Amino acid sequence: xxxxxxxxxxxxxxxxxxxxxNVDVFGAIQAVDLPLLLRPLQGxxxxxLSDPAPGVLVTTRRPMSIQRFTAAHELGHSEMxxxxxxxxxxxxxRMTLTGAPAEDFQEVEADAFAVGFMMxxxxxxxxxxxxxxxxxxxxxxxxxxQLALRIGASYxxxxxxxxxxxxxxxxLARELLQTQPRELKVGLLETYKPRDYRxxxxxxxxxxxxxxxxxxxxxxxxxxxxxxxxxxYLWEIDQLKASGFAIVRDExxxxxxxxxxxxxxxxxxxxxxETHRGSLQIEERRPWDPEPPLSRxxxxxxxxGPEEEGLxxxxxxxxxxxx
Numbered sequence: 001x002x003x004x005x006x007x008x009x010x011x012x013x014x015x016x017x018x019x020x021x022n023v024d025v026f027g028a029i030q031a032v033d034l035p036l037l038l039r040p041l042q043g044x045x046x047x048x049l050s051d052p053a054p055g056v057l058v059t060t061r062r063p064m065s066i067q068r069f070t071a072a073h074e075l076g077h078s079e080m081x082x083x084x085x086x087x088x089x090x091x092x093x094r095m096t097l098t099g100a101p102a103e104d105f106q107e108v109e110a111d112a113f114a115v116g117f118m119m120x121x122x123x124x125x126x127x128x129x130x131x132x133x134x135x136x137x138x139x140x141x142x143x144x145x146q147l148a149l150r151i152g153a154s155y156x157x158x159x160x161x162x163x164x165x166x167x168x169x170x171x172l173a174r175e176l177l178q179t180q181p182r183e184l185k186v187g188l189l190e191t192y193k194p195r196d197y198r199x200x201x202x203x204x205x206x207x208x209x210x211x212x213x214x215x216x217x218x219x220x221x222x223x224x225x226x227x228x229x230x231x232x233y234l235w236e237i238d239q240l241k242a243s244g245f246a247i248v249r250d251e252x253x254x255x256x257x258x259x260x261x262x263x264x265x266x267x268x269x270x271x272x273x274e275t276h277r278g279s280l281q282i283e284e285r286r287p288w289d290p291e292p293p294l295s296r297x298x299x300x301x302x303x304x305g306p307e308e309e310g311l312x313x314x315x316x317x318x319x320x321x322x323x
Contacts, residue, residue: 002079003116006032017126019300020211022152023118025071026307027314029056034078036071036315038307045092046070048077048085064216064305065154066092069114076113082106092157119151119161127151131207138168141179142187142203149200152214155181188222192249192269206297213301220271221245225284225297227252227266232286233294235266239282244275276303
């Protein structure tokens, strides 16, 4: 209830449904004027302090999804006026629904707040509707992985959140977790091998048009776009380069192996170069035709995560806008 009240107070649902993406946890912390610092904490993911004034710490030594969940947990402590708390890895272990000792009731409350604030049911339903996913799709690890990227959570946390929202059973979550995210990344990238698999791999289609991608510097995009080449229409791949991406793989897949001249799927793997924040735009058009494009994929992206030491990116943006 506390998480839902804060969503309403900050009008976060309207913001997400307008621009897409996830619930901006760090932006919410900035909006409620809760002081936050990011530090390379030893043995802790985060901390909530209340004396002499409320404030939170979040580690810089974990991936962005864990930073966000930790920040939401600390925000929960603040919103519910809890006692000071030093939070270690146990906040992640409690995602498996094993519960916590009775004396840690405020930690249970903060956990519930973090899930309700960062991964509400309406956010999952919004992304599912946009992607035309059904509940049956959440039986597939690759679908759950792509959902996790869009709501800004880890793959494991997303599996257990689907259980909390009664969209899947706990047995299925355990089955899904037998597939590691690295396997899903390898499958998406196919023959392309990056230097490492620490970054995430986003599978983007025309359904992602008009939305927002929040990721990390090592992330890769795989664009899977229907191309009507039989009618002379081609996706202008050079536009990706103009958006700051290097094309590391570009192939065609036949939709109908027996058909001739029908649409195909253009599968392009793109890696950000120097630009980690901006807009991606690519159009499908006849190269010789000045008429408007047949299709267009345009979205905003911010691949500057994870959060670095000092102020959060949300706070830095606020200070720059005020300058």
